[in-house]
Amino acid sequence: MSEGIGARVLRKEDKRFLLGKGRYTDDIVEPNQAYAAFVRSPHAHATIKSIDSAAASAMEGVEGVLTGPELVADGIGNIICGWGVTSKDGTPMNMGAWSALATEKVRYVGDAVAIVVADSPAAAKLAAEAVVVDYDVLPVVVNSVDALEAGAPEIHENAPGNLIFDWEIGNQEPTEAALASAEHIVELDIVNNRLAPNPMEPRAAIATFNEAEDHYTLYTTSQNPHVARLVLSAFYNVAPEHKLRVIAPDVGGGFGSKIYIYPEEIACLWASMKTNRSVKWTSDRTEAFLTDAHGRDHVTTAKMGFDKNHKIVGLRVNTKANLGAYMSLFSSATPTYLYATLLSGQYNIENVYADVQGVYTNTVPVDAYRGAGRPEASYVMERMMETAARQLGVDPAELRAKNFVKEFPHQTPVIMAYDSGDFKANQDQAMKAADYKGFEKRRKEAAKRGKLRGIGFSNYIEACGIAPSAAVGSLGAGVGLWESAEVRVNPVGTIEILTGSHSHGQGHETTFAQLVSERLDLPTDNIQIVHGDTDKVQFGMGTYGSRSGAVGMSAISKALDKVEAKVKKIGAHVLEASEDDIVIEGGAVKVKGTDKQMLWHEVGLAAYTAHNIPEGMEPGLKESAFYDPSNFTFPAGCYICEVEVDPETGTTDIVQFVASDDFGTIINPMIVEGQVHGGLAQGIGQAMLEGVVYDDDGQQLSASYMDYTMPRADDLPMYKVMHQSTECPGNPLGMKGCGEAGAIGSPPAVINAITDAIGNNNLAMPATPSAVWAALQEVSAKTAAE
Amino acid sequence: MYTTKYHKASDAANAASLLSGAQDGKILAGGQTLVPTMKQRLAAPSDLVDISGIDALRGITVTARKKLGVLKAKDGATITIGAATTHAEVAGNADLAKACPVICGLAGEIGDPAVRHRGTIGGSVANNDPAADYPAALMALGATITTNQRSISADDFFTGLFATALNDGEIITEISFQAPAEGGYGKFPSPASRYAMVGVFAAKSIDGDVRVAVTGAGDDGVFRHAGLEAALASNWSADAVSGVDVSADGLMSDIHGNAAYRANLIGVMAKKAVSA
Numbered sequence A: 001m002s003e004g005i006g007a008r009v010l011r012k013e014d015k016r017f018l019l020g021k022g023r024y025t026d027d028i029v030e031p032n033q034a035y036a037a038f039v040r041s042p043h044a045h046a047t048i049k050s051i052d053s054a055a056a057s058a059m060e061g062v063e064g065v066l067t068g069p070e071l072v073a074d075g076i077g078n079i080i081c082g083w084g085v086t087s088k089d090g091t092p093m094n095m096g097a098w099s100a101l102a103t104e105k106v107r108y109v110g111d112a113v114a115i116v117v118a119d120s121p122a123a124a125k126l127a128a129e130a131v132v133v134d135y136d137v138l139p140v141v142v143n144s145v146d147a148l149e150a151g152a153p154e155i156h157e158n159a160p161g162n163l164i165f166d167w168e169i170g171n172q173e174p175t176e177a178a179l180a181s182a183e184h185i186v187e188l189d190i191v192n193n194r195l196a197p198n199p200m201e202p203r204a205a206i207a208t209f210n211e212a213e214d215h216y217t218l219y220t221t222s223q224n225p226h227v228a229r230l231v232l233s234a235f236y237n238v239a240p241e242h243k244l245r246v247i248a249p250d251v252g253g254g255f256g257s258k259i260y261i262y263p264e265e266i267a268c269l270w271a272s273m274k275t276n277r278s279v280k281w282t283s284d285r286t287e288a289f290l291t292d293a294h295g296r297d298h299v300t301t302a303k304m305g306f307d308k309n310h311k312i313v314g315l316r317v318n319t320k321a322n323l324g325a326y327m328s329l330f331s332s333a334t335p336t337y338l339y340a341t342l343l344s345g346q347y348n349i350e351n352v353y354a355d356v357q358g359v360y361t362n363t364v365p366v367d368a369y370r371g372a373g374r375p376e377a378s379y380v381m382e383r384m385m386e387t388a389a390r391q392l393g394v395d396p397a398e399l400r401a402k403n404f405v406k407e408f409p410h411q412t413p414v415i416m417a418y419d420s421g422d423f424k425a426n427q428d429q430a431m432k433a434a435d436y437k438g439f440e441k442r443r444k445e446a447a448k449r450g451k452l453r454g455i456g457f458s459n460y461i462e463a464c465g466i467a468p469s470a471a472v473g474s475l476g477a478g479v480g481l482w483e484s485a486e487v488r489v490n491p492v493g494t495i496e497i498l499t500g501s502h503s504h505g506q507g508h509e510t511t512f513a514q515l516v517s518e519r520l521d522l523p524t525d526n527i528q529i530v531h532g533d534t535d536k537v538q539f540g541m542g543t544y545g546s547r548s549g550a551v552g553m554s555a556i557s558k559a560l561d562k563v564e565a566k567v568k569k570i571g572a573h574v575l576e577a578s579e580d581d582i583v584i585e586g587g588a589v590k591v592k593g594t595d596k597q598m599l600w601h602e603v604g605l606a607a608y609t610a611h612n613i614p615e616g617m618e619p620g621l622k623e624s625a626f627y628d629p630s631n632f633t634f635p636a637g638c639y640i641c642e643v644e645v646d647p648e649t650g651t652t653d654i655v656q657f658v659a660s661d662d663f664g665t666i667i668n669p670m671i672v673e674g675q676v677h678g679g680l681a682q683g684i685g686q687a688m689l690e691g692v693v694y695d696d697d698g699q700q701l702s703a704s705y706m707d708y709t710m711p712r713a714d715d716l717p718m719y720k721v722m723h724q725s726t727e728c729p730g731n732p733l734g735m736k737g738c739g740e741a742g743a744i745g746s747p748p749a750v751i752n753a754i755t756d757a758i759g760n761n762n763l764a765m766p767a768t769p770s771a772v773w774a775a776l777q778e779v780s781a782k783t784a785a786e
Numbered sequence B: 001m002y003t004t005k006y007h008k009a010s011d012a013a014n015a016a017s018l019l020s021g022a023q024d025g026k027i028l029a030g031g032q033t034l035v036p037t038m039k040q041r042l043a044a045p046s047d048l049v050d051i052s053g054i055d056a057l058r059g060i061t062v063t064a065r066k067k068l069g070v071l072k073a074k075d076g077a078t079i080t081i082g083a084a085t086t087h088a089e090v091a092g093n094a095d096l097a098k099a100c101p102v103i104c105g106l107a108g109e110i111g112d113p114a115v116r117h118r119g120t121i122g123g124s125v126a127n128n129d130p131a132a133d134y135p136a137a138l139m140a141l142g143a144t145i146t147t148n149q150r151s152i153s154a155d156d157f158f159t160g161l162f163a164t165a166l167n168d169g170e171i172i173t174e175i176s177f178q179a180p181a182e183g184g185y186g187k188f189p190s191p192a193s194r195y196a197m198v199g200v201f202a203a204k205s206i207d208g209d210v211r212v213a214v215t216g217a218g219d220d221g222v223f224r225h226a227g228l229e230a231a232l233a234s235n236w237s238a239d240a241v242s243g244v245d246v247s248a249d250g251l252m253s254d255i256h257g258n259a260a261y262r263a264n265l266i267g268v269m270a271k272k273a274v275s276a
C-alpha cells in the first residue's frame, strides 16, 4: 500500500506517546538540578515598595532568591513584541517596558516579582511564600473599553490613555460613502470572548549554564525553539546565539501559547548562571491560567450596507483589542494584520474599512491562540451575514452565495489577494450533507417535543502558510517567515529530514515522511524526522498559523528537488544512461524502458564511497533549502451547525455539525480530520463553554477547571467532516493548511444556530445555559409587552 | 502541598485518639476534596488520619420493613451506609438499587469514575459543599448522621456553607434513613465542575411526609423549600410544581448563573425529581 500523499498512514509518533515514553521538558533531569518557584503579584496593579528576601534566602535548601533590579543590573533586556504596528497618524506603537522580573510596578495578577531557586520544588515554593513584598495597590482596569475611558488608571507611562496603537486598514471614505447611500444597513455589537489556551502539557523550562564553556542549554516547551534562541540572544542578552542551545523536545500542545518567550524561561537561564545550577521550572495549572498568554478578547462594532439586490456595498468595523498588561511577542499582529485583513470574508466587497485600538489592561498578556485573529474576523463576518439575512428576510445561504467571490485571483480592499477557492462548492456540499432542505420539518418535529431547533451557517475564509517574508516585513514583522529543511540521505539509503517546523501534536513525523515516501517511493519506516533542537537543525521559524504544511513541507520539497537532481546524475553516470531517461521509483533509480537499475542504498553508497561518481561532483548526498512562500494560503469552507435548545433550562444540544473544508492538497486525511475535530472542539468550546472572567480587582474568577469549562467529549456532537478542495497555486504541493480552520469557522455557526433557535440575536459567547435562558427571557418579556 | 504526617487508623476510636494527639489533624477519607485543597496550599493540616481502610466504617445494610424481607422500592426499608463507603459502592449496591434506587442514581452522578471510587459519603457530608449532592438527599430523606459521639438529624447537621454541627475531632461513622415511598433527584450540573448548579431532592416518606431539599442554589448552603413541600404534599406531580412561585431571594449568583436562573432551575429540577 502506498504511504505517499493521500494515504491514511497511522501516526508514527503515537507509539511513544501511547506507551508513556514521550520525552517532555519536565521529564528531563540534569545532574545538579535545582528547582525554581516564582514570587508572583497577588495584585493586578501596584507599585513595589520593597522586597525582603532575607528570611526566604536563609531557609533550608534555598540556593538563591533573585529579583528584578538584579536582573536589570546584569543587562538582561526587556521582553519585546516582535511586530511593529503603526498608528493612523504615522506614529509607532507605544510599547511599555516588560522586565522578566518586575522592577518598580506589577501590572497583572501573576506578574513575576522574584525567582527562588532551591533543592526541591517544595523548598522553592515554601521559600517563595516567605519572600515579603510590600506593595502600594493602584486602581485597576480589566477591559479594553474601560481602559480607553478618560481617567482610567494608566498602566504604562509611555502609553497615554492605555492606547498602544490606533491602526486602520482599507478605504475609509469610499466605505463611509457606500454605507451612507446603502439601501439596507445591518449593525451589530460583537464581543469575542477571552480564552485561556490550556494545552495539556503546562509550560516548563530547564536551563543549564556551563561555566567551563560559557554556554547555555535550555529545554523548553516551545513551538519555535529557533525563534526563542534568536530573541533570547538578540534582545534579552542572555547569551550569544552560538553559546545558547534551545531544545523543544516532545511538546504536549501549544495552540499558540507556546510561541512566545515568557519571563520564566529568561529567569531560569539567568538564575542558572547566577547559581551555577541547572534550574527547572514547571508551571502548575493555576500558574498556567495566571500566566499563559490568553486569546481573543475583542469588543467590536460593525456596520454593513447592502444595495437593493442584496449585494454588499460596504463594511465598517471598529475593534478594541485587549492586549493585557504587556505586549507579548506577536500581540500587535494578531488583532491587526491577522484579523482585519480577513474582513472581506468570502465576499466580493469593494469597500471595507476597519480600525483597531490595541489597549493595555491589568490582565494577562493576550496573543495568538489557535486561529489568531481569523476566528475574530470570521465571527464578525459570519454573524453579520446571518444577521443581515434575517433582517432582509432572505435565506442565509442564498445571501452568502450571491456575494461570494467567484473569480480568482481576487484582490480584497484589505491587503489579501485570494488565490483560489470554490466557496459555492463547499456550501453545496455542506448543505447536502446537512439536509438543509429538510430543516423546517425537523424544526417542527422538535417543537412537538418542546425543543427549539435552529440552524446556522459559517462560510469562513482564513489566511495560513505565513508568510512571504518581504510582505510581512513591510507590514512590521521583525522576522522573515520562510522555512528551512535539510534532506540527509545516509550511505545505506535511509533518510533524515531536518526541519525548522516543530511538531507539538500535528503529526509531522508521519506527514513529512509521507511526502518523502511519495517523492522517492520509499517506505516511511526508512525516514526519520528531526526537529526541535537548534544544535541539529540550523534554523527554522517553527509551527503556528497552520504553516508547517504549506511552508515547512514546501522547503522539504525544494530540498528533495536538489537530492533528486543529484541522484539522477549519479544514476546516469553509473548506469551509463542519459539523465533524462532516469526515473526514481520502487525504491530504485532506473533507466526508463530497461531493466537497468540501482537500488536506493546503492545510490547512497555510491555517493558516499565516491568511487564512481561524475567527475567534479562533491561526494555525499545531503541538500538543504530555504523556502519563502509567495503568498498566504486561503483555506475556506462552509460549516453548518444545527442545535436544539431546551427552553426550560437554556441547555443547547448540538444535534448536527457539518464541516466542508477546502484545504488544497491533503497529505494524510486521517490526520487532517483529527485536526478539524480538535479545532471544532475548541471553536465549540469558545462558543458555548469557555470564557476567562475577571472581577473588577483584576482577579481571575475562572482560573481552575472548577470554573473554566473545557470542552469534554459529551459536550460535542459526532461531526460530519468532509472536503471539497481546490489546489493552492502558491506552493509546490498545492497545500493550504488545516490546523486552525475548525476553531476559526465554528463559533459563528454555533451562535447563528442558537440565535436562530431562540429567536433572539442578542447572545454573547459563551452561550452557556444561563446565558441562553436569559436571552429567552428577553424574548418572553418582549412578547408579553406586545 | 505543605509537609504533613500521614496516619492509618485501625478503627474509629484509634482515629479519634490520633486526631486528639495532633496539633492540627484532619480526617482523610477519599481525599477527593481535602487533597486538592492541600495541593492548592489552601489547607495545611499537620496530620492526616486516614479512615478509608476501616472496615467497620464501610458497607451498606438494607433491612426490609416487611416481614418477608423481600426488598422492594417504596417499602420503607431501613438503610445504613458506613461513612467510609465510596460513591461507587453506593451507586452499584444491588440491595440499595431495589430498596432506594434514587440514592444509587445520585451517587452514580457524582464527579467522574475516579472521584466515585475514592470519594465517600462521610467525606461529602462532613465537607457540606454548597453544591454537593448528598446533603440534599439526606435532608429530604430526614436522615440521621451518626458520629463517634452522638446522632444528629440532617436538619440540624447542615448549618451553612461548608459548615456542619460536627465538633472538632468528631467523626461520622454512619448515615441512616428510611427508604421513601416516593423519591427523586433532579440535578442540573454546572457546565465546568459538574457539581450541582441546582439539585432538588424530593421525598415522600412511608407516612406521607413530603420533604424537598435544594442544593447548589442557596446563599447559605442546602435548604428545604417550604413552597415545594406544601405543593407536593397535596399533589405529588410535576403539575403541582408548576404552580409554585420559586423566589430568587437568598439564592446564589456566580459566573455560571444568577439567582433568577437558579430559581428557574429549582422549579425545573423539582419537576424532574417528581417525574422520575
Ligand SMILES: Cc1cc2nc3c(=O)[nH]c(=O)nc-3n(C[C@H](O)[C@H](O)[C@H](O)COP(=O)(O)OP(=O)(O)OC[C@H]3O[C@@H](n4cnc5c(N)ncnc54)[C@H](O)[C@@H]3O)c2cc1C
Binding pocket: B026, B027, B028, B029, B030, B031, B032, B033, B034, B035, B036, B051, B083, B084, B109, B110, B111, B112, B115, B118, B119, B120, B121, B122, B123, B124, B125, B126, B127, B129, B131, B132, B133, B134, B170, B171, B172, B173, B193, B194, B195, B196
Ligand atoms: C472532580 C471532582 C468532581 C466532583 N463532583 C462532585 C459532584 O458532582 N457532587 C458532589 O457531591 N461531590 C463532588 N465531588 C466531591 C466528592 O464527592 C468528594 O469525594 C467529597 O466531597 C468528599 O469526600 P472524600 O471522601 O473524598 O473526603 P475527603 O476529601 O477525604 O475529606 C473531606 C472533608 O471531610 C472530612 N471528613 C471525611 N470523612 C469524615 C468523617 N467520616 N467524619 C468527619 N469528617 C470527615 C475531612 O477531614 C475533610 O475535611 C467532586 C470531587 C472532585 C475532585
